[in-house]
Amino acid sequence: MGQDNAPTPDGVSSLLDTDLYKLTMQCAILKYFPDVYVTYGFTNRTPHMKLRRGAYKWLLQQLEKLGSLRVTAEERDFLKRKCPYLNDAYISFLETFQLKPAEQVEIKFTPTQDTGSDEDDGVVDYVIKGLWLDTILYEIPLLSLTSQAYFMFSDKDWDYESQEEKAYRKGSTLLENGCVFSEFGTRRRRDYHTQDIVMKGLTRAAEDAKKNGYKGALTGTSNVHFAMKYDVNAVGTVAHEWYMTIAAITNDYENANELALQYWLGCFGEGVLGIALTDTFGTPAFLDAFRKPIKTPVESASSQPLKSYAQTYTGVRQDSGDPSNFIKMVREFYDREGITDKKTVVFSDSLNIESCLEYKTLADEAGFTPSFGVGTFFTNDYINKSTGEKSKPLNIVIKISTANGRSAVKLSDNLGKNTGDSATVAEVKRRLGYIEQEGMQIDESNRWAQQK
Numbered sequence: 001m002g003q004d005n006a007p008t009p010d011g012v013s014s015l016l017d018t019d020l021y022k023l024t025m026q027c028a029i030l031k032y033f034p035d036v037y038v039t040y041g042f043t044n045r046t047p048h049m050k051l052r053r054g055a056y057k058w059l060l061q062q063l064e065k066l067g068s069l070r071v072t073a074e075e076r077d078f079l080k081r082k083c084p085y086l087n088d089a090y091i092s093f094l095e096t097f098q099l100k101p102a103e104q105v106e107i108k109f110t111p112t113q114d115t116g117s118d119e120d121d122g123v124v125d126y127v128i129k130g131l132w133l134d135t136i137l138y139e140i141p142l143l144s145l146t147s148q149a150y151f152m153f154s155d156k157d158w159d160y161e162s163q164e165e166k167a168y169r170k171g172s173t174l175l176e177n178g179c180v181f182s183e184f185g186t187r188r189r190r191d192y193h194t195q196d197i198v199m200k201g202l203t204r205a206a207e208d209a210k211k212n213g214y215k216g217a218l219t220g221t222s223n224v225h226f227a228m229k230y231d232v233n234a235v236g237t238v239a240h241e242w243y244m245t246i247a248a249i250t251n252d253y254e255n256a257n258e259l260a261l262q263y264w265l266g267c268f269g270e271g272v273l274g275i276a277l278t279d280t281f282g283t284p285a286f287l288d289a290f291r292k293p294i295k296t297p298v299e300s301a302s303s304q305p306l307k308s309y310a311q312t313y314t315g316v317r318q319d320s321g322d323p324s325n326f327i328k329m330v331r332e333f334y335d336r337e338g339i340t341d342k343k344t345v346v347f348s349d350s351l352n353i354e355s356c357l358e359y360k361t362l363a364d365e366a367g368f369t370p371s372f373g374v375g376t377f378f379t380n381d382y383i384n385k386s387t388g389e390k391s392k393p394l395n396i397v398i399k400i401s402t403a404n405g406r407s408a409v410k411l412s413d414n415l416g417k418n419t420g421d422s423a424t425v426a427e428v429k430r431r432l433g434y435i436e437q438e439g440m441q442i443d444e445s446n447r448w449a450q451q452k
Contacts (some may be wrong), residue, residue, distance in 0.1 A: 011062040011145055011192070015069045015097075016078075017225040018140040020236035023083070027090040028242070028267040029133045035247055038135060039402045040128035042142075043419070045395040047123075054118035055149035057107035062145050063101045068136075070098060078228045085272045099137060105129040114414050121154075126398065129165055132245060139241075139398040146378065147394050148191040157384040158391050163194060167201030167378060170353060174372075175216035177210035179356050181372040182235040183221040184348060187378055189391050195223065198378045201232050214248045217421030222373065235373070237273045237317070238264060240410050241400050243280035244420075248403035253281065257289035261281065263412045274314035275346050279413045283326065287333050290316075310337055315344030315369070321413025322348060325357050332365045348373035 016023075029036070071094040079086055079094075108130075111122035111316040122144065128138050151158070174181055176243045183202060189195045199221065207220035220233030227234035238260075244445045246263065247256035261276065290313075293306040310333070327345065334343060345368045347359050363370035380393040399419045400408040409420025409428055418425060428434070 007258050011065060011148065012141040013065075013069070013192075014075070014225045014227065015099075015137060015305045016075050017073050017144075017186070017192070017223065018137060019184075019222040019239075020083070020224050020227075020234040021222070021239045022137055023079075023086065023224060024142060024236070024268070024273060025238060026133065026136050026244050027086050028263060029136065030089075030093055031161045031267050032088055032263050033249070034131070034133050035243075036206045036245065036404055037130070038132045038245065038400055039397050040126075040135065040139065040406075041401040042124075042126040043145075043397050043399070044123070045397065046392070049150065049394055050112065050121040050154065051083075051109075051124045051150055051394070052118060052145070052153040053109060053111060053120045053122065055153040056107075056122075056124055057118065058152065059107065059124065059145060059149050061365050062149075063105060063142075063176040064109060066099050066141060067221060071095070075228065079224075080379075081233060083224075084246065086269050087267075100130075100134070101138075102137055104128060105138065105142075105428055118153075121213045124149075128398070132403065138242075143187040143396055143398055144189050144192075146396055148193065150189050150394050151391075154251065155384070155391055157386050158190075158382045159385060160193065162188065163197045163382075164201040165205075166381065167198040169207045170378065171202040171205030172209065173353055174356060174374075175205060175214040175218070177357055177360070178215040179360055179372055180217045180219060180370070181221045181231075181374055182201050182355065183226075183248075184224070184235075184373035184375035185377075186375075190382060190393075190398065195226060195302055196229075196377050199226050202378070203230050219371070221229035237275045238277055240277060240280045240319075243277070244408040244410055247281070247428075248400070248406045250407040251406060253294075254288070256294055257286045258309075261289065261313075262295050263301045265309075265312070275313070275317050275344065276309070276313045276315070277317045277319065280327075281320075281411045281428065281432055282434050283321070283329060283413055285434065287329070291333070309357045310334065311339055311341070315346065317346040317348055317373075319349050319413075323349070323355075324362055326413070327359075327366050327368070329364050331368070342367065342369055342381050344371055345371060346371045348375070350376070352377045373411075384451065 002165060020250060050134045072235045076091055080091060106127040108125055109122050111120040114120060126142060128135050183199065184263060185195060202218055220235040221227050222236045224234045241259045247253050290310045291308055293308055294312060316330055323340065345363050351372055362371045376393050382391040383389060384391045401407060405422040407421040409425045410418060411434055414416050
């Protein structure tokens with residue numbers, strides 16, 4: 001069965017077992033928004049895949065464990081060494097930081113038919129509430145734990161056989177074909193052990209690729225704990241949450257993208273964490289802000305015109321919508337702005353080998369440097385042992401719901417990823433002139449079912 005003799009640790013055993021962009025955002029929140037109160041909500045986009053009461057009980061135990069975790073001195077030293085853009089005030093903040101799940105997280109289980117048995121199927125739901133600064137680190141561990149709980153109690157018809165070799169073959173194929181990529185799979189991993197196995201396979205593939213002279217590269221992992229464990233770079237910049245929350249607390253959706261970019265550069269400066277996320281309120285609205293001159297707290301004494309955000313940022317990340325349309329849109333944007341520097345496009349939306357190779361060709365032809373953040377395809381790619389069919393991953397998300405009492409929304413570049421209160425979504429669409437694009441609808445309940 002899937003979890004028989006599963007190696008420890010069970011669940012999440014480090015606060016750094018999370019994505020880097022959670023730490024970078026927390027660092028910026030500490031500087032600019034330490035008193036903002038938020039709520040987060042949970043959505044299972046695969047609602048037919050239900051958890052059992054036994055999974056719910058296990059999640060209660062794991063949630064309690066999160067409250068006992070602290071960032072160790074060794075982990076802080078790693079952050080200072082490998083993530084120097086995290087300022088001293090933030091590293092000091094981490095010395096005493098702790099989650100308080102008893103106060104900050106509500107979890108409930110609603111059975112489909114209540115027999116009182118641990119085998120009862122039902123719906124697990126979370127509400128997270130508190131200061132943004134204090135609650136931002138719940139999303140990634142709760143998602144990974146929920147995924148693990150499903151595959152411990154509901155779908156147990158799998159094992160770890162050949163997972164390392166599968167990751168090795170995937171990594172080798174990408175590297176041989178010149179792809180630059182990183183591992184992005186924490187949120188929907190089958191469990192900790194799976195991600196550990198995947199990192200073993202990928203790092204081994206990267207070592208062999210160097211010997212073979214392959215042009216591709218494994219740039220690291222989004223997971224800070226595994227970056228430390230495998231001595232690779234922690235990779236990532238910012239999430240939709242940053243834009244969503246700033247928009248909600250200011251209620252200035254017309255300027256929210258620009259404000260988010262401005263605060264980000266104010267915290268970290270130019271030249272680091274320079275990949276911009278474009279699709280929180282639709283990429284066209286983002287590009288309108290991206291072209292503007294950078295605003296600084298003090299007027300520049302130089303007679304030279306200020307650089308734009310687009311000139312300053314290394315590139316952009318594509319996370320929804322049609323990648324070919326996105327490439328065309330941003331190519332036309334950079335050309336129109338007269339920007340000739342070779343920019344990076346990071347692809348991170350439900351990637352597999354075939355999509356990486358396809359998007360690499362398109363990006364190369366358009367004059368970009370492509371990079372890929374590959375997630376679920378690495379860390380939750382299993383088959384049911386009894387049938388040989390795909391063991392489908394859960395598609396689950398945790399998103400900001402409110403900030404300082406206002407609803408937070410995300411429009412995205414495809415309809416299936418839009419989130420938030422429907423009335424606020426409609427209002428923001430009207431205010432921004434957001435136009436639905438043809439072909440944007442994606443069946444989120446079946447996103448990875450056919451990946452090979």
